[in-house]
Amino acid sequence: MDTDPVIAIEMYGRMMIALEKLESCREFAALIPEVRTNMAYALPNARTPGEVLAIDGRITVVKGMPRAAGRPCFGASGHMARLVLGIREAYPEIRTAIDFSNPPGFAPWLEEYCRQNGWAFAVLDRQAEPEVSRDAEGSSMSWRAREVIRAAGNRAPKVFCDAGAFGKEPVSVIVGTEPISTADELCGIARAFARRGT
Amino acid sequence: MDTDPVIAIEMYGRMMIALEKLESCREFAALIPEVRTNMAYALPNARTPGEVLAIDGRITVVKGMPRAAGRPCFGASGHMARLVLGIREAYPEIRTAIDFSNPPGFAPWLEEYCRQNGWAFAVLDRQAEPEVSRDAEGSSMSWRAREVIRAAGNRAPKVFCDAGAFGKEPVSVIVGTEPISTADELCGIARAFARRGT
Amino acid sequence: MDTDPVIAIEMYGRMMIALEKLESCREFAALIPEVRTNMAYALPNARTPGEVLAIDGRITVVKGMPRAAGRPCFGASGHMARLVLGIREAYPEIRTAIDFSNPPGFAPWLEEYCRQNGWAFAVLDRQAEPEVSRDAEGSSMSWRAREVIRAAGNRAPKVFCDAGAFGKEPVSVIVGTEPISTADELCGIARAFARRGT
Amino acid sequence: MDTDPVIAIEMYGRMMIALEKLESCREFAALIPEVRTNMAYALPNARTPGEVLAIDGRITVVKGMPRAAGRPCFGASGHMARLVLGIREAYPEIRTAIDFSNPPGFAPWLEEYCRQNGWAFAVLDRQAEPEVSRDAEGSSMSWRAREVIRAAGNRAPKVFCDAGAFGKEPVSVIVGTEPISTADELCGIARAFARRGT
Numbered sequence: 001m002d003t004d005p006v007i008a009i010e011m012y013g014r015m016m017i018a019l020e021k022l023e024s025c026r027e028f029a030a031l032i033p034e035v036r037t038n039m040a041y042a043l044p045n046a047r048t049p050g051e052v053l054a055i056d057g058r059i060t061v062v063k064g065m066p067r068a069a070g071r072p073c074f075g076a077s078g079h080m081a082r083l084v085l086g087i088r089e090a091y092p093e094i095r096t097a098i099d100f101s102n103p104p105g106f107a108p109w110l111e112e113y114c115r116q117n118g119w120a121f122a123v124l125d126r127q128a129e130p131e132v133s134r135d136a137e138g139s140s141m142s143w144r145a146r147e148v149i150r151a152a153g154n155r156a157p158k159v160f161c162d163a164g165a166f167g168k169e170p171v172s173v174i175v176g177t178e179p180i181s182t183a184d185e186l187c188g189i190a191r192a193f194a195r196r197g198t
Numbered sequence: 199m200d201t202d203p204v205i206a207i208e209m210y211g212r213m214m215i216a217l218e219k220l221e222s223c224r225e226f227a228a229l230i231p232e233v234r235t236n237m238a239y240a241l242p243n244a245r246t247p248g249e250v251l252a253i254d255g256r257i258t259v260v261k262g263m264p265r266a267a268g269r270p271c272f273g274a275s276g277h278m279a280r281l282v283l284g285i286r287e288a289y290p291e292i293r294t295a296i297d298f299s300n301p302p303g304f305a306p307w308l309e310e311y312c313r314q315n316g317w318a319f320a321v322l323d324r325q326a327e328p329e330v331s332r333d334a335e336g337s338s339m340s341w342r343a344r345e346v347i348r349a350a351g352n353r354a355p356k357v358f359c360d361a362g363a364f365g366k367e368p369v370s371v372i373v374g375t376e377p378i379s380t381a382d383e384l385c386g387i388a389r390a391f392a393r394r395g396t
Numbered sequence: 397m398d399t400d401p402v403i404a405i406e407m408y409g410r411m412m413i414a415l416e417k418l419e420s421c422r423e424f425a426a427l428i429p430e431v432r433t434n435m436a437y438a439l440p441n442a443r444t445p446g447e448v449l450a451i452d453g454r455i456t457v458v459k460g461m462p463r464a465a466g467r468p469c470f471g472a473s474g475h476m477a478r479l480v481l482g483i484r485e486a487y488p489e490i491r492t493a494i495d496f497s498n499p500p501g502f503a504p505w506l507e508e509y510c511r512q513n514g515w516a517f518a519v520l521d522r523q524a525e526p527e528v529s530r531d532a533e534g535s536s537m538s539w540r541a542r543e544v545i546r547a548a549g550n551r552a553p554k555v556f557c558d559a560g561a562f563g564k565e566p567v568s569v570i571v572g573t574e575p576i577s578t579a580d581e582l583c584g585i586a587r588a589f590a591r592r593g594t
Numbered sequence: 595m596d597t598d599p600v601i602a603i604e605m606y607g608r609m610m611i612a613l614e615k616l617e618s619c620r621e622f623a624a625l626i627p628e629v630r631t632n633m634a635y636a637l638p639n640a641r642t643p644g645e646v647l648a649i650d651g652r653i654t655v656v657k658g659m660p661r662a663a664g665r666p667c668f669g670a671s672g673h674m675a676r677l678v679l680g681i682r683e684a685y686p687e688i689r690t691a692i693d694f695s696n697p698p699g700f701a702p703w704l705e706e707y708c709r710q711n712g713w714a715f716a717v718l719d720r721q722a723e724p725e726v727s728r729d730a731e732g733s734s735m736s737w738r739a740r741e742v743i744r745a746a747g748n749r750a751p752k753v754f755c756d757a758g759a760f761g762k763e764p765v766s767v768i769v770g771t772e773p774i775s776t777a778d779e780l781c782g783i784a785r786a787f788a789r790r791g792t
Contacts, residue, residue, distance in 0.1 A: 008611065009607035009774075010603055010607055011607065012607040013604055013606040013608075017602065034367075035367070057260035058258060060258060062254050062268035070260035165364070166364055168367070169365055169366070180603075206409070207406055207410055209409065210412040213412075214409070215405060269412070269416070432629075452656050456654060463663060466654075466657065559761075561760070563759070563764050
């Protein structure tokens with residue numbers, strides 16, 4: 001890797017500390033989707049998924065707790081990497097994204113949670129995606145990134161969810177400038193959702 | 199667990215040997231779906247997912263190879279466990295099921311592969327699923343099991359795939375009486391698919 | 397492996413269930429030696445370490461709990477495998493051995509625990525080992541096996557410890573006919589030792 | 595942890611990159627001692643093992659390759675942490691130490707390798723350790739650190755080995771200012787030792 005070593009050191013360090021936070025959060029296990037969670041963290045000038053750090057094998061649930069299947073490595077994510085790359089075209093300060101589940105009834109609760117936190121929230125309609133875009137994986141993600149930005153009112157989105165599509169599980173996504181604070185925010189969502197209505 | 203210890207010993211032993219086969223098969227990594235693979239193995243008189251052995255955290259891909267996230271344990275699967283339980287209502291000799299991906303263009307190839315091996319093959323139309331069934335996870339799986347049997351021509355199915363549904367990734371499934379031979383059969387599929395057209 | 401598949405299935409099954417017991421026993425973490433624990437389980441007619449199942453990478457301590465570094469596989473142990481092979485020359489019913497630590501002051505407590513359980517206990521003096529034996533790893537283990545049997549009063553030993561030697565950590569060993577009951581016995585030792593004097 | 599977050603990020607990042615280097619080096623597997631390897635990395639002002647980052651569960655060998663049993667965390671090492679703390683009393687720029695094996699005949703080869711690389715090499719005689727020191731783990735490590743410095747000719751040592759002691763496996767140690775370059779140096783030793791005499 002020709003990555004600047006100082007930047008790589010900081011990125012691996014932030015990913016490990018963020019991962020410890022996610023793995024320690026029991027409530028987050030309930031928000032890991034069927035497709036499992038990944039956490040992507042792009043190099044400052046990333047153009048391709050190979051320049052995005054992510055968790056090899058994604059984050060799954062073992063003995064009831066979130067658990068990374070492998071280690072952070074560059075190129076370990078396709079979907080989430082392309083989503084970050086797409087969002088960064090408009091908002092280059094966004095370098096991290098983490099996906100989580102979107103179970104029935106979750107989106108309205110999440111919207112209210114975001115409103116209380118002053119976070120831009122958007123719902124993405126993947127059914128509106130043009131057929132041609134859906135066919136090519138790369139294009140689809142660019143479309144999703146553009147659509148999220150549009151749905152957020154041409155602001156940098158903070159949290160968004162989609163309702164799924166044919167063959168696609170509905171998921172939610174949170175983005176940020178780096179993974180530690182983003183993992184903290186996601187654990188906050190998970191804990192609040194676990195306590196809802198109590 | 200009040201399981202007969204002799205049966206539990208045999209089941210854990212067969213799962214570990216089957217898992218070694220899957221984890222050693224590089225070509226199988228290409229057939230692990232977004233929702234990850236699970237391998238379910240039901241007790242002879244299983245009625246609930248708690249009586250079905252499966253891989254905790256499912257089987258994911260790490261460094262390009264299939265890798266179990268956790269260990270086999272009873273109750274580690276919901277979906278695949280219910281599918282086995284549903285099929286066993288009609289064909290109690292079926293105790294194992296493993297899911298794998300169903301990428302575009304895969305089903306016709308898989309049908310021909312099954313024909314050559316003399317295996318009952320079926321395509322499941324999850325869109326035909328009644329609304330009421332889809333709502334309740336348990337009922338849905340019973341519907342899938344019944345529909346697979348019907349689609350296989352009222353025989354025990356060996357391999358089947360579905361085209362997905364709204365919010366649901368299309369997957370393929372192979373079933374068998376125990377996991378070692380079923381894992382061997384699945385690795386055979388993966389190797390043949392990797393060699394196709396060459 | 398040309399091993400009889402029925403025997404291999406039973407052996408993997410017993411190892412996994414035994415491993416679950418050790419990994420669930422917090423008190424056992426305190427008895428894992430610097431050299432880490434291994435659990436060996438020999439084929440009925442084993443002659444070489446390749447015919448002995450053991451834990452690849454041994455059992456270490458992670459987050460305060462015992463944790464296997466890898467999976468059971470044949471040939472994963474040298475020391476413990478040879479020890480079992482040596483003991484089996486005289487007592488072929490012995491197929492399993494697990495090592496654990498021997499901290500200062502432990503041996504007298506362990507001897508009393510064994511007396512209460514009616515188990516043959518022995519202390520092995522590795523300093524008495526002939527120089528020629530210590531040089532060759534294989535011979536040394538045969539000497540240890542013979543010496544343990546002699547020290548146990550020409551009975552099958554159940555538990556023994558040594559005081560270490562130059563360059564060798566002192567360890568304790570428990571043996572048995574199969575790993576599940578042996579792991580149960582070792583967890584019993586660990587729990588009783590944790591409660592001692594309270 | 596009240597650690598400065600910027601320092602913690604850099605330390606976790608360096609540990610992960612160093613760990614990837616060790617885990618990718620097949621030749622290093624042959625130099626992992628019975629007590630397993632640990633890599634310690636002290637905070638700039640560390641006074642206690644809780645302020646030293648190390649690998650939880652140490653680094654063992656799985657499928658013939660070095661593999662960390664757990665993750666880097668503060669407080670995961672006792673021995674290696676105290677050794678670094680002891681050396682830092684005289685040479686505060688030293689923050690990292692990694693131990694590896696010292697098989698028969700290795701020390702003279704290692705001494706020559708160090709001479710060629712211009713590294714201070716020392717042999718530690720643990721038999722010379724005063725009885726009172728050996729009893730208390732903490733004091734022993736301070737004694738070892740002081741003795742290594744003395745044996746290196748009152749310079750900062752780079753590599754040293756000991757011949758073991760009663761109950762103690764002989765080991766070698768390499769130290770450095772941070773783990774990435776130290777892991778590189780250790781992999782260089784492992785590769786050169788694997789090629790020796792060829």
